[in-house]
Amino acid sequence: MNAKSLLLVGLLTASVSAVAQSGANVPSSNQPQPWKSIPIPPLATFHPVQPKRIALKNGVVIFLAEDHELPFITGFIEIKGGSRDEPAAKAGLVSLYGDAWRTSGTTTQDGDKLDDILEAKAAKVETSGDIDSTSVSWNCLKQDEDQVFGIASDLLMHPAFNEEKLTLSKQQMAAGIVRRNDEAAQIASREASILIYGKNSPYAREPEIATVMSVTVADLKAWHDRTVIPNGMIIGVSGDFDSTAMEQKLRGVFDSLPPGAPIQTAKQEFPGPKPGVYFVDKSDVNQSNIRIVGLGTERKNPDFYALSVMNEIFSGGFGSRLFQDVRTKRGLAYSVGGAYGASYDHPGTFYVAASTKSTTTVDATQAMLDEINDLKTVPFTEDELKRAKDEVLNSFIFRYDSVEKVLDEQAKLEFYGYPLDYLDKYRDAVEKVTTADLERVAKKYVDSSKLAILVVGNSSEMGTPLSKLGTVQPLDITIPMPPGMAGPQGPGGDQ
Template identity: 55%
Template sequence: MKRTLAAVLLIASATSVLAQEGGYPHERAPWEEIVTPPLHAFHPEPPRHLTLPNGIEIFLEEDHELPFITGYMRIRGGSRDEPADKLGLVSLYGQSWRTSGTSTTPGDKLDDQLALKAASIETGSGQASTYVSLNCFTQDFDSTFASALDLLRHPQFQQTKLDLARRSAMTGILRRNDEADGIAVREALQIAYGKDNPYGRTTQLATLSSIMLDDLNAWHKRTVVGSNIIVGMVGDFDAKALEAKLRKAFESIPRGEKLAAPKVAFSDAKPGIYFAAKDDVNQSNIYLVGLGTEESNPDYYALSVMNEIFSGGFGSRVVQDVRTRLGLAYEVGGSFGAAYDHPGLFAISAGTRSAQTVAATQAILKDVGELRTETPSPEELKRAKDDLLNSFIFRFDDTEKILAQQITLAVYGYPADFLERYRAGIEKVTAEDVSRVANKYVQPEKLSIVVVGNPAELDPPLSKLGPVTTLDISIPGAPKE
């Protein structure tokens, strides 16, 4: 052992000396001689997939490494589908669903039952769906699943739990101007999508106050039907045996009407400079925003490579220029965002000292514009594609991640092999493709610039960039101080 250690130290010392004295006797350093093997083909084992007569889709993925089972019951319909005068409904629904429990097992009692077997059942909500999830030891699956199914089929929403969730949400609203970055994100979404757009609107105290138990029950009745439910199970089970259990458990749920994605009109935001004053900070949060695209867009892969070249880590253009070379930002990044069934957000964000706000914004705009004029170098293109492909596999490196993604693809109606197409799509991207999509989609003149900062410290003022619109970030209905 001592000899081995001594040999290692000797090699390390020699390596250090060679490096300090100007190089190696060979033309290339040893680490540059390492050949990176090609990536293996990405063909994840597809989960067992079936559709019941009532429309419920089921995905089953066996994984016997550990004696656990994880399950999801995901239901189409989320915050984007709630009425404008009931904003916050789906969030309160998702929170009070689990805490309320069922007619036979109140939430507090369910807590105790699950704690005894180290299991969990949770409910929640998102933009396009709600869910019931479970996690347990294999031996406790039958009882845990029975409780989760009872929660799905027979919730009994309690006024005390609704009130508790409402108070928590209202506290969040009353404190939503505490953090500058939170203000910037909220205002950027509103400006990019529109304040009445389902993807840009903001929950208010008044809309939360209008939500009653009847609203929760009506939402549940509307969405929890067979054609809206997608079930996924992954873990230590026999797929054929579990399929039989699930068929029996779900067969009595009525098919109902499938909830379609809302029909939403999107238009470019009015470009301009928008400023929200926050007097208790000494730095600015900057967002440049516009509409992005959908993942179904054939140009999605070229745009992904463009994003990586522009802002993918420390070696990217905007980081190297704005942060490293010019020293104008603590952090900077962004992307031409893509969502599943609506335009994502084209957003570039930065945090900088107040006095550098204008200079940082100008530098970012310059880098955005150069996406259209500067074709990626071979080194930039290779780095971007390698980074995307090498990181992609870690997003889906276990069965649970793959199953969760398959459920998401099913929610939005994407093909089951969408993940497998990713590698080939990225590998085919050329420098010319990047330049083509940059010129097609990147339009700096259409970006809205949102700044949250201290007006007394902005020198030069934002007006140097153009006319400034002051944003009203007051909270309607908040108590007067």
């Protein structure tokens, strides 16, 4: 060590020694802490600017939101009817429809030609299929709006479903099905949904190779004719435009469309999972994916707001009871989280999930169950309530901090039949939640005896057997293969 280095070390040592002896700059419990007295003003009243709503006589609902900050325009056409409405024997139809719709193009321009046109303009036109809807969306520069919207509306009105593009989509989906047991987390998520809703429920139903391969171009055309009707459409446009001119343009395309018979989603029963311990033995992993699952609620439930606050206390990030106990204090999980989920028009899912070492599978599961049970027995504190409300409301505001986000949410509320002032009332409803409300909903909605435990892991590496948690029911995740078609099989799906 040279003289300069020795001098630096000496000065540093002397400085540390002086600080230690004098106690300078080392705060003690008796010293004032003025930062704790800084006043934090209440959140300003939040009233998101509502988009202009236009209802056409044929049932089309249009939302327009001007935003002149940048010269872009974004739009979507949401159409009622999704994979929950497709025949079970054709599971996968809506997803294939969403793919082949765009790639096939229109009766005047095929999908490859559309790709070239849009790429030259840095624009997009996309189609997709979801659980309850299909959609066409577009975004482009303001100067290209007429042409790009023309392509989107042409796709909507004059699709040309192509056999070759459908075949390509079917091959891609079949390849995904064959590999769906590769990842333990993917298995856990899929099988958890099946436990919650039931194997034959449209909310958990899985496409199989046979159902995918049975879909034809005629099926896509029939689905299109069945769903693309004005009284099943919600249109949203945001960006740099004049609302009056945009309304006239949209009326010119949609005003004359005749209404049809909208899709009626079949009523479903939601009994929840059959309690028990379910296991998928996956021999190529050294950790376990754990899910404790049950039914959640709907957003229209008056208790939704109290449940949202309870959920934040229970599983809302690093400061939650679940994280602090299972991961921070006990060190039993690499990751842990959960939610008392709420969907718009059917019960969401209640789940607690963790990944842990194989040897600590049972300990981690028991710790998660303890935290669930504690919701009914450990009183909620005012500090917990305040923190949870702050986090719920702060995150709520940032979900709607742009014109486009508010437009999307308003269209969603329209789609599911919610009041358009839902966002305005949300904050007040959350603010009114009390600790008594939390205790009431915890006792009403949390019942560990109605939950199912799912573990995806390696049984040969588990120290404590799963049977300590209850009778174990193995799950067969073998992928059904059509006659004459080989695939990666095996009872555990590991091969």
